[in-house]
Amino acid sequence: MTAHELAMSLRLAYLALHRRTDAVMAQAGITADQFVVLAALSEGMTLTQSELGERIGSDRNTVRAMLVLLERRGFVERTPQPLDRRARRVALTKEGRSTFRTLWRKSDTLRQELVTSLAPEQTATLVQLLRSLTASLSPADTPATSSP
Amino acid sequence: MTAHELAMSLRLAYLALHRRTDAVMAQAGITADQFVVLAALSEGMTLTQSELGERIGSDRNTVRAMLVLLERRGFVERTPQPLDRRARRVALTKEGRSTFRTLWRKSDTLRQELVTSLAPEQTATLVQLLRSLTASLSPADTPATSSP
């Protein structure tokens, strides 16, 4: 099994999931990526835009573009962070929370489908392997690694 | 381990790989997705645009857009398929093959990095799990499945 086959299977799995997610989220006029933002914000605490970007794997410019769209729709709000006035805390609005709950419910079948062919330990294994993959690919690795 | 955590780890792994691939391919002025097209075409036989789309997980309009860009660069050529004159066979040009070989070589380190933290059986397991994931998400599953 080659690294290239791994790359391709990763691509095909991600794109399939992304399309199916898009199809569900389109009901509310948002995209799969925007749903990822809502989901990240729904997990309790508020985040700065940078922190949000780190969580969802998008850079600050991309994050801003998505937030502007979501703000326009009334799903998120950004308030100045008192402690560090360069930063802005991002949070779901009441409407954002409500919309997210609805979309979460409507995507329930999809999440079930996703793990339907996997035993519980297989899901755990898969997540673990994917995370170690992501760690291997962190940009800081690239330069000739020499640590004493 | 929840389905949502699986979805997120899949997203983060794919995006990390995509970015790293983009960085390598930028040397030749192409994108990670265009490299995927070249790789698919390099595997020997020529494909129709539809077949190509199926392999790389993109729809026919997207495929066309990418092929137009690659054709403009002189990396691929499309010739009428005699047997079915609606279709067009896509193939790498000489320059396309040469460029692909160079890029393949330059992305060697990246592929090594990708599997560096994985034992060989783990890579095989991962590919197998990802494929079964993709299969679970095939769009035909969605409607209330009732087959006699």
Add this chain to the structure above:
DNA sequence: TATTGTTATACTCTATAACTATA
């Protein structure tokens, strides 16, 4: 009738670079 590919069009995500303001 169904399929392959094209045309026209639009939108989101993505990224770079230069900038402001805060730290």
Add this chain to the structure above:
DNA sequence: TATAGTTATAGAGTATAACAATA
């Protein structure tokens, strides 16, 4: 000096819909 976010800009990938040619 470095960081958080913005502005301006551009490009790629994506998708939908209507269409032509062919099967």
